[in-house]
Amino acid sequence: MKPTRFAILLLALFMHTVAAHGQGIGGGQVTGNVQIDGQLTRPDSLIGAKDDPERWLMNARADILYTNGGFNAGLRFEAYTPPLPGFNAQYKGQGLANYFVSYANEQIEVTAGTFYEQFGSGMILRAYEDRYIGIDNALLGFNIHARPIKGVTLKGAIGKQRRYWEYGNGIVRGIDGEIDLNTAFSKLEEMPLHITMGAGFVSRYEADENIASSTQGYSLKLPLNVGAGAMRMNLAYKGWSLAGEYARKGQDPNAMNGYIYRKGEALLISGAYSQKGFSASVQAKRVDNMGFKSSRRETGEMLYINHIPAITKQHTYAFLSMYPYATQATGEMGLQGDVMYKIKKETLLGGKYGTDLHFNCSVITGLDTVALGGAGTEGYSSTFFSTGELYYGDMSLEIARKLDAKNKIACTYGYVVFNPVIEGHGGGLHHNNVIVADYSRKLGKGKSLRIEGEWMGSDSHYDSEIDDKRSGDWIMGLVEYNFGGHFFLSLSDQYCYNDGIGNYYTAAFGYTKNATRLQLSYGKQREGILCIGGVCRAVPATNGLTVSLTTSF
Amino acid sequence: MKAIKKLAALAIMAVMAMTVSAQNAKLPENITLKSLDGKSIQSNEISNDGKPIVISFWATWCKPCNRELNAINELYAEWQEETGVKLVAVSIDDAKSSMKVKPHVDGSGWEFEVYTDENQAFKRVMNVVNIPHTFLIDGQGKIVWQHTGYIDGDEEELLAKIKELLESKN
Numbered sequence: 022m023k024p025t026r027f028a029i030l031l032l033a034l035f036m037h038t039v040a041a042h043g044q045g046i047g048g049g050q051v052t053g054n055v056q057i058d059g060q061l062t063r064p065d066s067l068i069g070a071k072d073d074p075e076r077w078l079m080n081a082r083a084d085i086l087y088t089n090g091g092f093n094a095g096l097r098f099e100a101y102t103p104p105l106p107g108f109n110a111q112y113k114g115q116g117l118a119n120y121f122v123s124y125a126n127e128q129i130e131v132t133a134g135t136f137y138e139q140f141g142s143g144m145i146l147r148a149y150e151d152r153y154i155g156i157d158n159a160l161l162g163f164n165i166h167a168r169p170i171k172g173v174t175l176k177g178a179i180g181k182q183r184r185y186w187e188y189g190n191g192i193v194r195g196i197d198g199e200i201d202l203n204t205a206f207s208k209l210e211e212m213p214l215h216i217t218m219g220a221g222f223v224s225r226y227e228a229d230e231n232i233a234s235s236t237q238g239y240s241l242k243l244p245l246n247v248g249a250g251a252m253r254m255n256l257a258y259k260g261w262s263l264a265g266e267y268a269r270k271g272q273d274p275n276a277m278n279g280y281i282y283r284k285g286e287a288l289l290i291s292g293a294y295s296q297k298g299f300s301a302s303v304q305a306k307r308v309d310n311m312g313f314k315s316s317r318r319e320t321g322e323m324l325y326i327n328h329i330p331a332i333t334k335q336h337t338y339a340f341l342s343m344y345p346y347a348t349q350a351t352g353e354m355g356l357q358g359d360v361m362y363k364i365k366k367e368t369l370l371g372g373k374y375g376t377d378l379h380f381n382c383s384v385i386t387g388l389d390t391v392a393l394g395g396a397g398t399e400g401y402s403s404t405f406f407s408t409g410e411l412y413y414g415d416m417s418l419e420i421a422r423k424l425d426a427k428n429k430i431a432c433t434y435g436y437v438v439f440n441p442v443i444e445g446h447g448g449g450l451h452h453n454n455v456i457v458a459d460y461s462r463k464l465g466k467g468k469s470l471r472i473e474g475e476w477m478g479s480d481s482h483y484d485s486e487i488d489d490k491r492s493g494d495w496i497m498g499l500v501e502y503n504f505g506g507h508f509f510l511s512l513s514d515q516y517c518y519n520d521g522i523g524n525y526y527t528a529a530f531g532y533t534k535n536a537t538r539l540q541l542s543y544g545k546q547r548e549g550i551l552c553i554g555g556v557c558r559a560v561p562a563t564n565g566l567t568v569s570l571t572t573s574f
Numbered sequence: 575m576k577a578i579k580k581l582a583a584l585a586i587m588a589v590m591a592m593t594v595s596a597q598n599a600k601l602p603e604n605i606t607l608k609s610l611d612g613k614s615i616q617s618n619e620i621s622n623d624g625k626p627i628v629i630s631f632w633a634t635w636c637k638p639c640n641r642e643l644n645a646i647n648e649l650y651a652e653w654q655e656e657t658g659v660k661l662v663a664v665s666i667d668d669a670k671s672s673m674k675v676k677p678h679v680d681g682s683g684w685e686f687e688v689y690t691d692e693n694q695a696f697k698r699v700m701n702v703v704n705i706p707h708t709f710l711i712d713g714q715g716k717i718v719w720q721h722t723g724y725i726d727g728d729e730e731e732l733l734a735k736i737k738e739l740l741e742s743k744n
Contacts, residue, residue: 084701126604257610
């Protein structure tokens, strides 16, 4: 982050002066957090763990935040020496990644430097970070939030986006407004129907460049400014709620959509009913050519201006999340439903403490499209309500019950159908059945035990050409023992017993005291996909010792 | 030269951390959170009439968070009666699952206040790295204790800390 070195030093000096002064008047405070994840790797040809010449791989970061009343300043130092397996090699390096100053009072908040921002559900703008999947598209520039009257929030943002250790070429500008009618108008304050509405607009500027259309043999006339707008509404009435957002994007030929000139659109609708002990919710979405980046040549995980959420349930058990779904921003349709029910205690089915049921199902497909041409054309046409190829489907039912004061058990059945096309390779649909049993027992002061067993039956077979090591039938066991109030020890093994390959054992030890946590683990990590919020990264196979330390102060 | 600048920056950060006490940081002001019916509130509006507050960061997809909140929920009425404590659960679910927060809370039968922190602005200023992460706040809005992770029985340590806080005030 070369151009800003001077600014950083100035900022650091300024912060220190203010910090020292702040202490004098008793108002300032410094807080922060540190995270260090390191791995000592060993090659393993059987599971495909690479031989890393550096041997010690590490991701480390420290955030320091200074606060004095409405004034804030922050710095973040990051080091990837080199990055852990699965993180993009372009992260290699170290330095100050974030630096900002901000001032906030009841009416206004201004931030200069790096900042994160989200308009609505993020379909036209979301600058965020997720350190576990290596996403950080922070904007470097100015950010303003204003609350001119109660119930009204206006936001403005301008800046360039972080791309590993540099910034993208494009300039991102955006404005957004939201009104909470019941708060803004005192007459509506007592109304049982709660209404919020909002709208936003984002535009990206990127200088002209020469991109040739391979089929037509001429250079494309590129739009230098690309705009995207969205409108949203949220209604809540007693136990009912309904929310929707619709977004559109102008012509944006880019590397992700094959330089076509079709406009983009996305619709996201959620409805829910809930009361104590029961809830049901449904979500639907349709996304068409909505990948929006601040550089038209960028294809990977970085420089996304917007974020299209995946609506599938984020499963946490290992085998249920073995084939996770990643949002296809270029085009998809999806439907998801979720029901939770608590069978009352002291009933025949509910038992002494009650029983929790949780059901979910989802189906995601591609769009039904008709091709119209390649780069430089409209690209394709699609019918709004017509679905295309099946991408993903799942359903799961979890039954959880507290047996007595000490024992708890949760059993889950899940079914997942997965199309490898979304990860960019063929091989047909995979159908998987998963069964999980999760038992925990309190053993007295500071001691507890948790045992988890999982089974997955799959119709997929290992194919050395595709080399998907998740194929086949699997079984897994995990034992976790917590003791002394602060320590844990766990042993686990995932074994593929049919039609596939792999045996992945891990032993882990951890210590937690207040906000500090140290974890050591040794063993083999299966290659797979790690997803958070519908954004995924491939995690390669690794073998070795992992050390992880986090602390907040 | 580059290395020297990096070292200098690190040194400045270290000095800053040392010269200003990090003890008993105050709850940040003016961070916008949303209530489950879509209403915006500011972080400094979280209050409990001078009595202790527990703030717990969680997400619908986080198993240990759910275990922790279920365990506290069972004891919550007892805790309130005994200590007057108020639990505020802050969900960091993003757009993927933020619409499921209210159904999840009602479906789980939770009785405490819940807010959403969709783009994790509150999580960042509170220096939360992993969830669950639980803070104990005294009547003046100062963080007196924090804890990360959850294992069965951790709620007993939290209750002990709440009682300790009340005793130190008397």
